[in-house]
Amino acid sequence: MTQGPFLRVQDLTVVYRRGSILGGRSAVRALDAVSLEVAAGSILAVVGESGGGKSTLARCLALLEEPTAGEVFVDGRPVSELDARGRRELRPRLQLLFQDPASALNPRFTVADSVAEPLVVRRWGDRVRRRARALELMDEVGLEASLAERGPLALSGGQKQRLVLARALAAEPRALLLDEALTGLDLSLQAQVVNLLLRLRECHGLTYVLVTHDLRLAAHLADRVAVLDHGRLTECGLPGEILGARSWP
Amino acid sequence: MASEPLVAVRDLTVRYAAGDGGAPVTAVDGLSLAIAPGEALGVLGESGCGKTSLALAILGLLPPGGVIAGGSIRFRGVELVGLGQRRLRRLRGAEVSLVFQEPALALHPTRRVGEQVVEVIRAHRRWRARRCRAAAEELLAEVGLAGLGHAYPHQLSGGQRQRVVIAQALSCRPSLVIADEPTAALDATTERQVLDLLNGLRERFGVAFLYISHDPRVLAEIADRLLVMYAGRAAEEGPREDVLREPLHPYAEGLLACMTPAGPGRELRALPGRAPVVRVPAPGCRFAPRCPYRMERCEVRDPVATAPRQGRRVHCFRY
Numbered sequence: 001m002t003q004g005p006f007l008r009v010q011d012l013t014v015v016y017r018r019g020s021i022l023g024g025r026s027a028v029r030a031l032d033a034v035s036l037e038v039a040a041g042s043i044l045a046v047v048g049e050s051g052g053g054k055s056t057l058a059r060c061l062a063l064l065e066e067p068t069a070g071e072v073f074v075d076g077r078p079v080s081e082l083d084a085r086g087r088r089e090l091r092p093r094l095q096l097l098f099q100d101p102a103s104a105l106n107p108r109f110t111v112a113d114s115v116a117e118p119l120v121v122r123r124w125g126d127r128v129r130r131r132a133r134a135l136e137l138m139d140e141v142g143l144e145a146s147l148a149e150r151g152p153l154a155l156s157g158g159q160k161q162r163l164v165l166a167r168a169l170a171a172e173p174r175a176l177l178l179d180e181a182l183t184g185l186d187l188s189l190q191a192q193v194v195n196l197l198l199r200l201r202e203c204h205g206l207t208y209v210l211v212t213h214d215l216r217l218a219a220h221l222a223d224r225v226a227v228l229d230h231g232r233l234t235e236c237g238l239p240g241e242i243l244g245a246r247s248w249p
Numbered sequence: 250m251a252s253e254p255l256v257a258v259r260d261l262t263v264r265y266a267a268g269d270g271g272a273p274v275t276a277v278d279g280l281s282l283a284i285a286p287g288e289a290l291g292v293l294g295e296s297g298c299g300k301t302s303l304a305l306a307i308l309g310l311l312p313p314g315g316v317i318a319g320g321s322i323r324f325r326g327v328e329l330v331g332l333g334q335r336r337l338r339r340l341r342g343a344e345v346s347l348v349f350q351e352p353a354l355a356l357h358p359t360r361r362v363g364e365q366v367v368e369v370i371r372a373h374r375r376w377r378a379r380r381c382r383a384a385a386e387e388l389l390a391e392v393g394l395a396g397l398g399h400a401y402p403h404q405l406s407g408g409q410r411q412r413v414v415i416a417q418a419l420s421c422r423p424s425l426v427i428a429d430e431p432t433a434a435l436d437a438t439t440e441r442q443v444l445d446l447l448n449g450l451r452e453r454f455g456v457a458f459l460y461i462s463h464d465p466r467v468l469a470e471i472a473d474r475l476l477v478m479y480a481g482r483a484a485e486e487g488p489r490e491d492v493l494r495e496p497l498h499p500y501a502e503g504l505l506a507c508m509t510p511a512g513p514g515r516e517l518r519a520l521p522g523r524a525p526v527v528r529v530p531a532p533g534c535r536f537a538p539r540c541p542y543r544m545e546r547c548e549v550r551d552p553v554a555t556a557p558r559q560g561r562r563v564h565c566f567r568y
Contacts, residue, residue: 050407050436156523157296186295186463191507191519198516213436216466216508220517 004076005037006207007061007175012070014056014231030056032231033070038175038224041201043208045222045239047215052228054211058177061209062096063087075174092118095168099180101160105152111138111163112148118170137166140203141196158189165196175207182210182217194221219243253326254283255424255457256307261320263302263311263481272528276302278481279320286424289451289458291472291489293465295504297524299481300461304427307459308347309337324425343373346418350430352410355417356402362413363389363398369417388416392446408439412446419450427459432467444470465505469493477501480524480535483554487561497563500536534565542567 014031031053038044046054059065060072063079072079074090082090098104105114115134124130135145141162152160161181168176176197182190194217200206212218218225218239225242227235235242263277277299284290294300305311307322309329322329324345329337341347349355357365366385370376376384389398392412402410411431418426428447432440448471451458462468468475468489475492477485477500485498496502503520522539534540537547547566557568 049438158523187465187504187507188295188520189523191517192521195516195519215437220515 004039005073006040006075007209008037008073008076009057009060010035010071010073012057012060012072013068014053014060014065015068029231031060031067031228034228034231034233035070036226036233036236038207038209040207041205042223043201043210043221045210045212045218045225046228047212047218047225048228049213051230053231054213054228055179056231057228058096058179058209058211061175062094062177063091064096092122092171093174094177095171095173095175096177096179097161097164097168097181099183101157101164101181102152104164105160107151107153109152110149111143111152111155114152114163115166115170118167122171133170134166137169138163140169140200141166142192156189158185158193161185161189161193162196165193165200169200169204173204173206175209177209177211179211180213183212183214190217197221215243255286255288255325256282256284256459257321257323258282258303258307259321259323261303261306261322262318263299263306264316264318265302266314267528268314275318275527275530276315276481277306278527278530280478280481280483281320282476282483282486284425284457284459287451287455287457289460289471289473291468291475292459292461292478293463293468293475293501293504294461294478295463295524297526298478300478301429302481303478304347304429304459304461307427308341308345309334310341310347339373342369342423343421344423345425345427346421346423348411348414348418348426348428348431350433352407352414352434353402355414356410358402361399361401362394362405362410366398366413366416366420369420373421384420385416388420389413391419391450392416406439408435408443411435411443415443415446415450419454419456422454423456425457425459427461429461430463433462433464440467447471465493465508477504480527482535483562483564484536485561485563485565487558491558491561497557497561497568498536498565499540499542499567503539503541 012031012034016028016030018026046057048054056065060067112131112134115137116130119125119130119133135148143159143162143166152163155163182193185193210221222239225239226233227242259281261277261280264273264275266273280303292300306317317330363385366388367381370381370384386398389395392415394409394412432443435443460471472489475487475489476483477498479500484500485492492501496505506518507520520539525535532551533548534552537543544566552564552566554562554564555568556562
């Protein structure tokens with residue numbers, strides 16, 4: 001495991017410019033000079049209201065968004081210094097997962113094919129080995145082998161989210177960026193997936209960035225919590241300091 | 250409290266024809282409940298437990314393939330099962346109204362929100378246009394959208410759109426509002442604002458709520474009583490505080506334990522497995538396969554409701 005933070009952003013600023021049909025232009029500062037770091041193997045929760053810039057941050061960390069200013073460091077290396085090939089190699093290490101797993105799955109692929117797809121992209125092994133690896137990964141996330149030939153639409157919400165997780169693991173990631181990935185799930189399923197995430201972190205030494213508006217989830221999963229408000233980082237610290245000793249009801 | 254309930258559902262069973270030609274799916278299975286005038290009943294359950302089917306059945310809005318296979322739904326003493334569409338239509342929107350989870354789907358995208366509130370009023374009241382417009386403006390102000398009647402849905406945020414739908418739902422002063430996860434798509438702050446709004450409106454207008462949610466925290470804010478549903482049946486019912494503080498049914502206990510903070514990095518107490526889809530109702534407790542307290546009789550006989558505490562009803566052999 002590396003010393004120091006695995007992910008770091010320094011003065012990260014993202015400005016979206018919108019042109020209107022009348023010729024006027026407006027700019028939205030989605031992120032405004034945000035600096036924070038995520039230690040290797042830790043869980044950072046990013047919380048805040050809708051439109052606060054949480055998803056933009058996740059997209060920057062996944063190298064899917066070009067910052068207007070500032071820098072993203074992965075494992076201590078600034079991303080802007082990487083050439084196209086370097087980025088292409090780094091991107092699979094940073095897997096982004098969304099709230100709606102159904103929209104991230106090809107309805108015409110079987111479950112096993114979906115999981116094996118990153119292996120195909122990486123030209124990993126042959127058909128037989130890829131198939132075996134896909135079944136291994138399915139087992140790891142708790143999907144029965146009997147589901148392998150089903151289409152993703154036949155799965156329940158929790159099973160789809162597990163499938164997306166298995167596929168992300170096929171890329172051998174170092175970090176998972178979970179953009180409200182636990183939000184739509186029922187409580188009992190959410191608890192199952194939370195436990196799965198914790199187990200996977202142990203086995204694979206994964207780092208998590210959890211984007212959520214669920215403060216309860218943040219309080220009990222995260223090592224650190226960052227609060228984004230209108231693109232600015234307003235607070236960052238231990239969950240207890242920021243969210244207080246929350247209990248319910 | 251009034252002795253006659255506003256809504257009384259007895260032994261309601263809702264079935265859907267299976268898409269694959271197999272045995273029909275039983276979504277609601279012999280469910281009974283009652284809501285007093287002005288009372289908020291929270292229905293707690295996870296996806297597929299039948300809570301939305303329950304709501305749609307009360308409104309006579311089950312989708313094609315869905316039928317009320319048995320039981321009775323009485324509203325102010327009038328039987329709704331078997332009532333003609335015309336009479337149901339007069340009831341819906343006026344006496345009983347509905348707020349869905351996704352306000353964007355309930356609003357017309359190319360019509361101003363004010364007009365859309367007017368439309369609901371005109372459907373039920375024989376008022377002049379000017380009076381309808383004035384009433385709509387008043388309603389929009391009531392839900393915190395004063396002066397926004399000219400806006401189109403896409404110009405509003407998710408929370409504001411949900412307020413428009415709430416204004417529509419309240420436009421004819423219904424005595425019951427059925428709310429199906431109305432805040433599930435909203436962020437924490439907006440959710441809180443909408444819940445505050447609903448609570449405020451409830452006090453002002455004395456409207457009763459059937460509030461459906463999978464989130465006990467939301468129901469803790471709004472419900473007087475809770476009904477926990479599992480696989481189409483009632484698991485437990487009682488005053489909100491009591492059910493949340495001391496759940497008696499093993500399913501309610503497991504569901505609430507899922508939310509108890511375990512500390513950073515510690516595993517949660519997750520319920521193993523998942524809820525069944527009931528095709529051919531067999532005797533025995535639906536929760537038995539996942540239940541940590543399972544006994545032999547749980548798998549062969551249906552548990553009967555007992556009342557182990559004041560005001561509580563539990564379907565479990567342990568009580």
